[in-house]
Amino acid sequence: MAAGAAGATQDEVRRHNVSTLLRYVHVHGPTSRAELTAAMQLNRSTIGALTADLTSAGLVREELPARGAGAGAGRPSLVVVPRSERVYVLAFDIGVDYLIAARVGLGGAILDRRELYRPRGDYALDDVVAHLGRFTGEMLSRAGADTVCVGIGAAIAGVVRESDGLVRFAPNLGWVDAPLGQTLQTVLAHYGIHAPVAVGNDADLGALAEHVRGAAAGATDAVYLTGEVGVGAGIIVGGEPLRGAGGYGGELGHMVVNPAGRLCRCGARGCWETEIGEKAILDAAGHPDGPRSTVPAVVTAAAGGDPRAAAAIRHVGEWLGIGVGNLVNIFNPEVVVFGGLLRDILPAVEQQLRTTLRTSGLVAPREQVRLVSPGLGPDSTLVGAAERAFGPLLSDPPGALARQPAGQREDRVEGRMISAGRRPLGD
Amino acid sequence: MAAGAAGATQDEVRRHNVSTLLRYVHVHGPTSRAELTAAMQLNRSTIGALTADLTSAGLVREELPARGAGAGAGRPSLVVVPRSERVYVLAFDIGVDYLIAARVGLGGAILDRRELYRPRGDYALDDVVAHLGRFTGEMLSRAGADTVCVGIGAAIAGVVRESDGLVRFAPNLGWVDAPLGQTLQTVLAHYGIHAPVAVGNDADLGALAEHVRGAAAGATDAVYLTGEVGVGAGIIVGGEPLRGAGGYGGELGHMVVNPAGRLCRCGARGCWETEIGEKAILDAAGHPDGPRSTVPAVVTAAAGGDPRAAAAIRHVGEWLGIGVGNLVNIFNPEVVVFGGLLRDILPAVEQQLRTTLRTSGLVAPREQVRLVSPGLGPDSTLVGAAERAFGPLLSDPPGALARQPAGQREDRVEGRMISAGRRPLGD
Numbered sequence: 001m002a003a004g005a006a007g008a009t010q011d012e013v014r015r016h017n018v019s020t021l022l023r024y025v026h027v028h029g030p031t032s033r034a035e036l037t038a039a040m041q042l043n044r045s046t047i048g049a050l051t052a053d054l055t056s057a058g059l060v061r062e063e064l065p066a067r068g069a070g071a072g073a074g075r076p077s078l079v080v081v082p083r084s085e086r087v088y089v090l091a092f093d094i095g096v097d098y099l100i101a102a103r104v105g106l107g108g109a110i111l112d113r114r115e116l117y118r119p120r121g122d123y124a125l126d127d128v129v130a131h132l133g134r135f136t137g138e139m140l141s142r143a144g145a146d147t148v149c150v151g152i153g154a155a156i157a158g159v160v161r162e163s164d165g166l167v168r169f170a171p172n173l174g175w176v177d178a179p180l181g182q183t184l185q186t187v188l189a190h191y192g193i194h195a196p197v198a199v200g201n202d203a204d205l206g207a208l209a210e211h212v213r214g215a216a217a218g219a220t221d222a223v224y225l226t227g228e229v230g231v232g233a234g235i236i237v238g239g240e241p242l243r244g245a246g247g248y249g250g251e252l253g254h255m256v257v258n259p260a261g262r263l264c265r266c267g268a269r270g271c272w273e274t275e276i277g278e279k280a281i282l283d284a285a286g287h288p289d290g291p292r293s294t295v296p297a298v299v300t301a302a303a304g305g306d307p308r309a310a311a312a313i314r315h316v317g318e319w320l321g322i323g324v325g326n327l328v329n330i331f332n333p334e335v336v337v338f339g340g341l342l343r344d345i346l347p348a349v350e351q352q353l354r355t356t357l358r359t360s361g362l363v364a365p366r367e368q369v370r371l372v373s374p375g376l377g378p379d380s381t382l383v384g385a386a387e388r389a390f391g392p393l394l395s396d397p398p399g400a401l402a403r404q405p406a407g408q409r410e411d412r413v414e415g416r417m418i419s420a421g422r423r424p425l426g427d
Numbered sequence: 428m429a430a431g432a433a434g435a436t437q438d439e440v441r442r443h444n445v446s447t448l449l450r451y452v453h454v455h456g457p458t459s460r461a462e463l464t465a466a467m468q469l470n471r472s473t474i475g476a477l478t479a480d481l482t483s484a485g486l487v488r489e490e491l492p493a494r495g496a497g498a499g500a501g502r503p504s505l506v507v508v509p510r511s512e513r514v515y516v517l518a519f520d521i522g523v524d525y526l527i528a529a530r531v532g533l534g535g536a537i538l539d540r541r542e543l544y545r546p547r548g549d550y551a552l553d554d555v556v557a558h559l560g561r562f563t564g565e566m567l568s569r570a571g572a573d574t575v576c577v578g579i580g581a582a583i584a585g586v587v588r589e590s591d592g593l594v595r596f597a598p599n600l601g602w603v604d605a606p607l608g609q610t611l612q613t614v615l616a617h618y619g620i621h622a623p624v625a626v627g628n629d630a631d632l633g634a635l636a637e638h639v640r641g642a643a644a645g646a647t648d649a650v651y652l653t654g655e656v657g658v659g660a661g662i663i664v665g666g667e668p669l670r671g672a673g674g675y676g677g678e679l680g681h682m683v684v685n686p687a688g689r690l691c692r693c694g695a696r697g698c699w700e701t702e703i704g705e706k707a708i709l710d711a712a713g714h715p716d717g718p719r720s721t722v723p724a725v726v727t728a729a730a731g732g733d734p735r736a737a738a739a740i741r742h743v744g745e746w747l748g749i750g751v752g753n754l755v756n757i758f759n760p761e762v763v764v765f766g767g768l769l770r771d772i773l774p775a776v777e778q779q780l781r782t783t784l785r786t787s788g789l790v791a792p793r794e795q796v797r798l799v800s801p802g803l804g805p806d807s808t809l810v811g812a813a814e815r816a817f818g819p820l821l822s823d824p825p826g827a828l829a830r831q832p833a834g835q836r837e838d839r840v841e842g843r844m845i846s847a848g849r850r851p852l853g854d
Contacts, residue, residue: 008435008444046434242758246792248795256752
C-alpha cells in the first residue's frame with residue numbers, strides 16, 4: 001500500500017487530539033483551557049473531555065489560574081498543567097570523554113542530573129552502561145514515591161539503528177554493532193525501570209531539542225551542526241527531521257567541499273570535517289594532540305594575539321562560510337544552530353563566516369537565515385534524548401499507557417515504590 | 428499558533444478521506460472498491476459513500492470489472508475509474524528554446540499536446556503566453572463538449588513565488604519579476620478557462636512527477652537533478668518536497684564543490700554547475716558556443732573516439748560522482764533521477780560516476796541508492812506541471828468544486844460548451 005493512502009477513523013481522530021493536547025502542554029507549559037481551545041481550534045466541551053482523559057491517566061492536573069491571570073468577567077478558565085514531578089523520562093548523553101544522565105519531567109524540566117568527565121578512551125559498552133545504571137539508581141533514590149518513568153533516551157555520536165538501539169558504528173568510542181538499547185534495557189530493569197528505550201544520533205537529538213524548545217523553535221526548516229571529534233548534523237525539513245531512506249541522512253561532515261584537500265577518515269578527500277573538525281583546528285593552530293590541547297584554548301590564544309591560532313580561526317571561519325553557504329542554498333533554513341565545539345568557536349569565527357557566506361550563499365535564502373548558538377546551551381543533546389524518550393507517550397498517550405508493563409507499576413527499587421497506581425498510570 | 432497544534436474535526440476527516448480516495452485512483456488508475464477498502468483501511472460502506480460523492484461530482488465513474496478480473500464467488504466489486512476524458516488540467520513547460528502545452532486528464536493521461544522549438548533567446552513574457560494561449564485554443568477546439576478544466580500548471584527554470592506565480596528571476600529567459608501566473612490567468616480567460624493557475628520551478632515539478640508516477644514512485648527520499656543551461660534539483664524528503672523557509676531550497680547547482688575552480692554566474696567560485704553544467708561540458712569538449720554545439724553531440728563524439736570529448740565526459744562523470752556523493756551523504760535517498768541534459772549524458776558517464784561515488788559516498792547510504800533516468804523520459808517537467816495543477820482538486824475535492832467559478836461552467840469557447848452542468852461539475 002502506498003504511504004498516505006490510509007483513511008482516518010474516529011478512534012484515530014480522538015488519539016490525534018489527545019496527543020496534540022498533551023504535546024502542547026509538554027512544549028508550552030501550563031496552558032489555560034481557553035488558550036487550548038483557541039490553539040487547537042476545537043470546541044470547549046471537546047477540550048474538556050480530552051483534558052479529563054489526561055487527568056485520569058495521571059499525566060496532567062488542572063489548577064485555578066494565578067490571581068490576576070485571565071482576570072475578567074465570568075468564570076476563570078482552568079489551567080492544564082503537565083505533571084512534571086510525577087511523569088518523567090531518563091535521558092543519557094554518551095560522549096567520548098563524558099557521561100551525563102538526567103531525570104527529565106513531562107514539560108521538559110531537568111529534575112536531577114549526574115555527570116562524569118574522564119580522559120578520552122575506548123570505553124566498553126558494559127562500562128558505560130554500568131555508570132549510567134549507577135547514576136539512575138542514585139536519581140531514583142531521590143525521586144518521589146509515585147513517580148513513573150515513561151521512557152528512556154540515549155544520545156551517542158554514531159550511526160544508530162533506531163528500531164532496537166543497536167549502535168552500528170561509533171568510531172570515537174570504537175564501537176561496532178554495540179547493542180546499547182538492549183543493554184540499557186537489561187541493566188535498568190535491575191533498577192525497576194521497564195520503559196521503552198530509544199537510542200539516537202547525538203546531532204539528530206540536538207536538532208530535535210533545539211527545534212522543540214531551543215533556538216529553532218517554530219522554524220519549519222533548520223540545521224543543527226555539532227562538532228566533537230567529527231562534524232555531525234541534524235536537519236529539520238518542513239518541520240520534520242530529515243532521516244533518509246535508511247536513517248543515514250544528514251552526514252554534513254562528509255560533504256566534499258575541497259577535493260584538493262586532506263584525506264578524511266571516511267576515505268574521501270576534502271570532506272567538510274577535514275577543514276572545520278577538531279583535528280583540523282588543532283593542527284592549523286599548531287597544537288599537538290593531547291589532553292591539554294583544546295579548541296577553546298585555540299580561541300583564547302587567538303584572542304591573545306597568537307598568530308597561528310588566529311590563522312586557524314580564520315581558516316575555520318572561511319570553510320564554515322563555504323559549507324554553511326551550501327546548506328543555505330540546499331535547505332533554505334530559517335536558522336543554523338552551532339553546537340558542540342562549534343558553539344565554543346562561533347563568536348571568534350562569526351565575522352569571517354558571514355563575510356564568506358556573502359559570496360557562497362545565494363541572496364534570497366541568505367537573507368532569511370539566522371546563525372545562532374544553541375538555545376539549550378551545552379544541553380541540546382541531553383534534552384533531545386529526553387524528547388525522543390517522551391515520543392511514544394506524546395504520540396499516543398492511551399497506547400503508551402496500555403503498553404506500560406505491570407512490573408513498572410509495582411516493582412520496588414531500593415525499597416521505594418516507583419509507582420503505586422494499580423491501573424496504568426492512574427492515580 | 429504552533430504548526431500542527433490544531434485538532435481534527437469530523438468534516439476534516441471526511442475531506443481527508445474523499446481526497447485520499449480521489450488521489451489514489453488518480454495515481455493508480457481504475458481500482459476496485461475491494462482494493463480501495465484494503466488500501467485505505469476503511470470499511471466497505473464508507474468507501475461506497477465516498478465513491479458516491481465523487482461520482483455525483485462527476486470526477487469518477489463506476490464500472491463492472493472486465494471479464495476475468497476479480498472472478499470468484501459472490502458479487503464482483505465495482506471498479507472506480509477517474510473521468511480522464513472529462514476532468515483535465517492544462518500543463519505548460521516553458522524552456523529557453525521550446526514551449527510545450529498539454530491537456531492532461533485526471534489519472535495522468537496526456538490527452539493532447541502542442542510543441543514549439545525555436546532558437547534560444549530572451550523571449551518576452553507576452554510572447555510566451557500568447558503562444559501558450561494559441562495552443563490552448565487549438566486543444567480546446569478538439570476537446571469534448573462537457574469537459575472541465577480544473578487547473579493550470581506552468582513550469583519554468585527560475586525562482587518562483589508560488590502564491591501568485593510571479594517569476595522572481597529566470598536568468599535564461601532574462602525575466603525578473605515577470606507576472607507569469609497573472610498573465611496566464613488573463614489570457615486563458617479569453618479562451619473561457621477560469622481555473623486556478625500554479626507556477627513552479629521546473630526541477631521541483633520534475634521531482635514531483637517522478638515521485639508521483641515516475642522513477643521515484645514509492646520512494647520516501649529522492650533527488651531529481653536536471654541540467655539545462657544551469658543545474659537544478661527537486662528534492663523529496665520523507666515523502667514531501669523540500670521547499671525551505673522561503674521556497675528557495677534545492678539549489679544543488681550552487682553547492683560549492685571546488686573552491687579552486689571557476690567563477691560561477693552566481694558570484695561564488697566552484698559551484699557544482701561550473702563543473703557539470705552545459706557550458707562546462709561544451710567548454711571541456713572544445714565545442715564553441717552556438718546552436719549546433721550540443722551535449723548529445725559531445726556524447727556522440729566521445730563514443731566516436733574524439734579525445735577532447737572523451738576527456739569532457741570523464742570530467743563530468745567525476746564531478747557528478749563527487750556531487751552525487753554529497754547528496755547521498757546528506758539525503759540518503761533511495762533514488763537519484765538524472766533529468767534534462769543529464770539524462771542525455773548519463774549512459775556515457777555512468778561508469779565514471781559510480782567509480783567516483785565509491786570514494787565520495789559513505790558505505791551505508793551508497794548501498795541504498797539507485798541512479799536512474801527519468802521514468803517519464805523528457806516529460807517529467809510537463810507532467811509535474813499537470814500534477815501541480817491537479818493539486819487543489821486532489822487536496823480538497825469538494826472545496827475545489829465549490830470554488831469553480833460560474834463562468835467556467837457556462838462560457839462558450841469558439842462555439843463549444845466547456846461544461847454543460849449547472850451545478851459545479853455535476854452531470
